[in-house]
Amino acid sequence: xxxxxxxxxxxxxxxxxxxxxxxxxxxxxxxxxxxxxxxxxxxxxxxxxxxxxxxxxxxxxxxxxxxxxxxxxxxxxxxxxxxxxxxxxxxxxxxxxxxxxxxxxxxxxxxxxxxxxxxxxxxxxxxxxxxxxxxxxxxxxxxxxxxxxxxxxxxxxxxxxxxxxxxxxxxxxxxxxxxxxxxxxxxxxxxxxxxxxxxxxxxxxxxxxxxxxxxxxxxxxxxxxxxxxxxxxxxxxxxxxxxxxxxxxxxxxxxxxxxxxxxxxxxxxxxxxxxxxxxxxxxxxxxxxxxxxxxxxxxxxxxxxxxxxxxxxxxxxxxxxxxxxxxxxxxxxxxxxxxxxxxxxxxxxxxxxxxxxxxxxxxxxxxxxxxxxxxxxxxxxxxxxxxxxxxxxxxxxxxxxxxxxxxxxxxxxxxxxxxxxxxxxxxxxxxxxxxxx
Ligand SMILES: *Cc1c(COP(=O)(O)O)cnc(C)c1O
Numbered sequence: 297x298x299x300x301x302x303x304x305x306x307x308x309x310x311x312x313x314x315x316x317x318x319x320x321x322x323x324x325x326x327x328x329x330x331x332x333x334x335x336x337x338x339x340x341x342x343x344x345x346x347x348x349x350x351x352x353x354x355x356x357x358x359x360x361x362x363x364x365x366x367x368x369x370x371x372x373x374x375x376x377x378x379x380x381x382x383x384x385x386x387x388x389x390x391x392x393x394x395x396x397x398x399x400x401x402x403x404x405x406x407x408x409x410x411x412x413x414x415x416x417x418x419x420x421x422x423x424x425x426x427x428x429x430x431x432x433x434x435x436x437x438x439x440x441x442x443x444x445x446x447x448x449x450x451x452x453x454x455x456x457x458x459x460x461x462x463x464x465x466x467x468x469x470x471x472x473x474x475x476x477x478x479x480x481x482x483x484x485x486x487x488x489x490x491x492x493x494x495x496x497x498x499x500x501x502x503x504x505x506x507x508x509x510x511x512x513x514x515x516x517x518x519x520x521x522x523x524x525x526x527x528x529x530x531x532x533x534x535x536x537x538x539x540x541x542x543x544x545x546x547x548x549x550x551x552x553x554x555x556x557x558x559x560x561x562x563x564x565x566x567x568x569x570x571x572x573x574x575x576x577x578x579x580x581x582x583x584x585x586x587x588x589x590x591x592x593x594x595x596x597x598x599x600x601x602x603x604x605x606x607x608x609x610x611x612x613x614x615x616x617x618x619x620x621x622x623x624x625x626x627x628x629x630x631x632x633x634x635x636x637x638x639x640x641x642x643x644x645x646x647x648x649x650x651x652x653x654x655x656x657x658x659x660x661x662x663x664x665x666x667x668x669x670x671x672x673x674x675x676x677x678x679x680x681x682x683x684x685x686x687x688x689x690x691x692x693x694x695x696x697x698x699x700x701x702x703x704x705x706x707x708x709x710x711x712x713x714x715x716x717x718x719x720x721x722x723x724x725x726x727x728x729x730x731x732x733x
Pocket of ligand 1: 413414415416439488492523525526544545546547548557558559
């Protein structure tokens with residue numbers, strides 16, 4: 297048999313494409329929320345089972361030697377068009393491919409991949425594009441583990457970085473990219489919007505304009521990668537604003553029930569094939585059980601995110617008027633004209649994760665958190681249940697005081713992710729918790 301290493305160049309298998317997969321009716325292109333129930337799966341290939349079985353297997357049997365050779369020719373790129381069949385479960389499997397097909401639909405992406413966690417998705421994408429001596433330009437702040445990965449881990453391999461604040465203007469972004477070009481080859485531009493926990497949006501369109509002006513089209517033009525965990529895939533679709541690759545922690549809104557850990561990457565076939573080669577080599581694919589759960593989650597994604605978004609709008613409008621509340625930092629209440637402009641151009645909704653600043657300090661914030669009865673005291677976000685946490689004492693405990701101050705991570709700050717409960721009940725919970733402060 298051909299050596300396994302050749303399979304590391306694998307494209308997606310063109311297996312089991314349902315003959316009757318309906319993507320449009322007449323001229324009407326079907327909506328993602330409709331396609332989540334059937335796209336990418338043919339019941340006839342699984343004994344008529346309405347839902348796909350979970351394929352617990354490490355490897356796939358070839359019908360005959362010639363088929364195996366043909367698959368490997370596709371896998372290794374000897375013949376264009378990618379693999380025609382499944383080969384080995386570190387490369388892909390039916391459950392993973394169904395989710396990948398469906399995930400891509402939400403952002404009109406040509407292709408998508410799923411990973412064992414958000415961080416393994418981010419790590420696999422970074423390893424695909426960087427080499428020693430390269431520079432990564434990124435918006436700041438980033439998710440803490442992403443900052444560690446770029447600064448400390450890739451730093452060990454001679455990769456450097458330069459950042460700009462999330463809300464930077466086109467001129468400020470341009471100055472940072474100009475300087476980065478003097479430090480080494482700019483391998484990629486990495487964004488996270490909105491920044492956590494400041495909720496400041498990045499102007500993706502401005503980043504793309506600067507990148508396109510500073511780098512000729514071609515292989516040396518750095519891709520723009522964006523972490524869309526907080527608003528995607530419903531409220532922000534960055535590929536339409538100039539980003540090339542979208543990465544996700546699917547643990548959050550996409551998984552949506554706080555019961556699995558997963559990641560994703562979306563983009564053009566060319567970019568995704570490069571990332572797939574790295575995933576095939578290092579084995580960061582999601583397992584079939586979690587892929588099946590994620591598939592189920594995608595069926596209700598629009599329902600859950602819409603309800604959470606409506607709840608958050610009501611809760612924030614109420615919180616803003618309370619005398620014990622100093623400020624509510626929520627995308628629906630932009631604090632500057634520039635942020636309002638980015639919001640109007642990029643977003644179709646304000647999400648359901650925001651920051652609440654109480655009058656007082658840690659004592660008041662802790663009293664509020666300890667009094668909550670519906671909302672649970674936990675980090676993470678995007679689940680069906682409302683969660684509340686204290687960034688200064690929890691997720692951002694190790695951030696130096698100076699940086700905390702710059703990011704407005706005060707002792708009086710509470711981070712809230714609103715779920716799909718009844719909004720009136722949530723308001724009642726926040727009302728009694730404020731009374732306990
Ligand atoms: C949670 C999160 C991650 C990491 O995802 P995991 O699934 O926990 O590995 C990355 N980026 C953002 C913005 C996140 O919220």
